[in-house]
Amino acid sequence: MLNRLTTLPRDTRDTLFLLVVIAWVMMPQVSHLPLWCTALAGGVLVWRGWLAVAGRHLPSLGWRLALLALTMGATLWTHRTLLGRDAGVTLIVVLLALKTLELRARRDAFVIFFLGFFTMLTNFFFSQSLLTAAAMLIALLGLLTALVNAHLVVGRPPLTTALKTASWMALLGAPIMAVLFVLFPRLAPLWGIPSDAMSGRSGLSATMQVGNIASLALDSSIAMRIKFEGQPPPQSVLYFRGPVLSRFDGREWLPPTPRPGVREMPANLNVLGPPLNYEVTLEPSNRPWLFVVDATAQAPRLPGFELRQTPQLQWLTSRPLTDIVRYSASSHPDFRYGPTRASGAALIALRDDVALPAGFNPRTIALAAELRRDPALATAPAPVLVQAVLQRLRSGGYRYTLDPGVSGQHSADEFWFDRREGFCEHIASAFVILMRALDVPARVVTGYQGGEVNSVDGFWTVRQSDAHAWAEVWEDGAGWVRVDPTGAVSPGRIGTFQRLQAPQGVIATALVTLSPDLLARLRESWEAVNNSWNQWVLNYTQSKQLNLLKNLGFESPSWEDLARLLMGILVLASLVGAAWTLWEQSQHDPWLRLLSRARRKLAAAGVAVPAQAPPRELARLAGQHFGSGPRALALQQWLLQLEQLRYAPVASKAASRQRLATLRREFNHLAWPDR
Structure with missing residues (x-):
């Protein structure tokens, strides 16, 4: 098979190489393209390759028009439009494949090169990761190699010659690209498309159904990276606040909605102790949320965005975050906020935080009534009731698990009396429902808790699997106080930072079996490289x-x-x-330089070349060494023309310079003979 490939005609070889490069350009987009698009494009490329190898005629205009009509109709049927990112990328991928069916002349190849470069750029509409960039760098070298190869003279020059020229061109252009990257004015994000750039992303939701955060525990992708100033704080205080949910309809926790005509209560934030300064690199979420360690008295510093803080201490941006952003913040883990007395408008607002829907969780409500009948708890304040419920969690045989099963209509009843196990949102939801049944204002807070330090670059990494739900309870005289009931069930989840792990794949399991630390070190190294890419390339802002x-x-x-x-x-x-x-x-004779290059090339090919041999002598030695093949004759002819340029009379200096430039180009593209 290899011998057959090496003996293929040049047109066939070049066509197959170009088809391989096109397939490489398309490959990263397979997961984003409709199945029919991938199948059609792949089938066309295979068909075109078979036509090249078999020496068959290209399909007629009727076939090409039929495939074009099929492409347009399928795109319109799939995307309901021919405009926009997804439809446009689908069309450009198929059109690039279809254009290969018209590959007859050099101009057709140039059109394919143009479409190939454009298709290569569309990969960044979906991902700007380091892997995508590396794959597109290989695609760039492949397209440049094919482009250089199309300009080579008639013959069968090896592809390695074109690859060397393409690599040298890319290397020479790299400093210019670096200067443009650093200094070209950044007026807006280049690749962000707010309407559809974040389709398919996972992460925290604006609502919480019992079980949806547990699904994030299976996702080990990075949610954000943090760089602390100085010594990082203990993991147990790293609560990154997200949506606060205070409305419960029996199945789902929802954010609060302002009552018409009722003024929203201010946060009344009072921070204590020294600030914790840090910088966050937040991955895209398509949500207008900034995650900060509880709590920040001043707005995070994020240029280009308007920020506002809700009365629940959540920071919101002016638009969804569809790109990686980096912001700095100063937090105070020790803080107090909310109304301290249940009077006036505060009393009206707190009533919403004890409301429970009718007809749900009757056994939990009965449990609250039973607790209130205890003389020690009948008139006890909120802190005492909280400790009583936490003690029940500690001593009642409850278990923290990643797979608690599907909850029914009465989720709190099932947790307290039937299953006695759950993930963080099961525990937090059941805790808040019981506290409300005890007539204690309480609500659910979602976000991330904990994280881990990357030993390679020193950044603190928070993953989607660190998504967490906890509770806030209102206490008279203190305001809203954080209570994490998961810590009562599984102290390691909050303190010593033990996480439930999703089942690993075969390769990961094998690596862990071979070396328990190998997989962790490999992942840390790769994430450190990705973080550097995010910090210095993707997040290089105005x-x-x-x-x-x-x-x-x-x-x-x-x-x-x-x-x-x-x-x-x-x-x-x-x-x-x-x-x-x-x-x-001015310092060197260009004719002598060209002759010197010819001597070095012959010497590298094994010809014994005297130091001062003229072109005619070099031609004679080349004939003795390489024989009388067409490539050897072409080389000898070129050497004789070089001699003629030096010693034969010429019409003018301009004509001499032009002839020298022609000989230089011919030498660069000479198909070097084999011995």
Whole structure:
């Protein structure tokens, strides 16, 4: 098979190489494309490859028009439109595959190159991860190699020659791209498409049904990374506040809704102790939520967004977060907030936090009545009732589990009396329902708790599996107080930071069996690399550009300063390149340089070349070494033309320079003979 590939005609070989590159460009998008699109594009590429190998004619115009009509109809049927990101990417992928059925001439190849580069960029509509970038870098080199190969002279030059030229072009262009990346003004996120960029993302929800946070425990993807100033705090205080849920309809916990004509209660936040300073890199969630450690008296610093804080201490942004964002915050783990006395408007608001829907969880309500009949608890304040319920959790045989089963209509009854096991939201929901039945204002808070430090880069990593639900109870004189009933059932979940683990795959299990620490080290290393990519590439924002200008001495940098600096660097680089070229030409004879290159090439091929051999002597030695094949004759002819240029009369210096440039190009594209 390998021998057959090496003996294929050049057109067939080049076509197969281009088809492989196109397939590589399309491959990362398979999970985002309709099944018919992947099947049609793959089938067309295989068909075109078979036509090339078999030497068959390309399909007629009727076939191509029929496939185009099928593509348009299927796209319209799948996406209900031909516009937008998803429909547009579907069309461009199939059209790129269909264009290969018209690959007859060089101009057709150039159209395919253009479509290939554009399709390569569309991969970043779905993901800007390091893996995607690495795959597209390989695709870029492949397309550049095919493009260079299409410009090579007639013959069968090896693809490695085109690859070397393409790699050298990419390497020369890298400094320019780096300067453009650093200094080109960033007016808006390049890849963010708010309408549909976050489809399929998972994470915390704005509501909570018993069981939906448990599903996140199976997701080990990263929710956010934190860099603390100084020593990180204990894991037990790392509660990252998200949505606060105070309405319960019997099955689902919902956020509070303001009553018409009733003024919303202020937060009345009172922070204690020194602040905890840190920086958060938050992954996209398509939600307008910023997660901070309870609680922040000042708004997190996130340029480009308007922020507001709810009376429940949750920070909201002006728009959903569809890109990675980085913000800094100062939190106080020791704090008090909310009304301290149940009077006036506060009393009206607190009534909503003891409301329970009728007809749900009758045994839990009966349990509350039984507790109240205890003389020690009949008139006890909220802190005493909280401790009594927590003690019941500690001593009642309750268990913390990842798979508690599906809850029925009376979820709290099932937890307290039947199953006696649950995940954090089962425990928090049942706890809040019981506290409300005891006439104690209580509500559910969702967010993340804990995390782990990455030993490679020192960032604190919080995963989706760290999603958590806890409770807040209102106490007279103290306001809202955090109570985490999960800690009473499983202290390791909060204190020593023991997490329930989802079942691992075969490979992960094998790695853990082979070396218990190997998988953890590999994951930490990979996540550290990804974090560096996020910090220095994806999160390189306009504010960072302006901070760079400040460090360079600009007092009040702006976009105009960025543009002027960029143009100045490009002009300076152009002048330096032109000056170096002129100096090199004045110091060296270009004809001698070209002859020296020919000597080195012959010596590398095994020809014994005298140091001062002229072109005619080199041609004679090449003929002796390589024989009389067509490539050897082409090389000898080129050497004789080089000699003629030096010693034969020419019409003008301009004609001589033009002829030298032609010989230089021909030498670069010579198909080197085999011995």
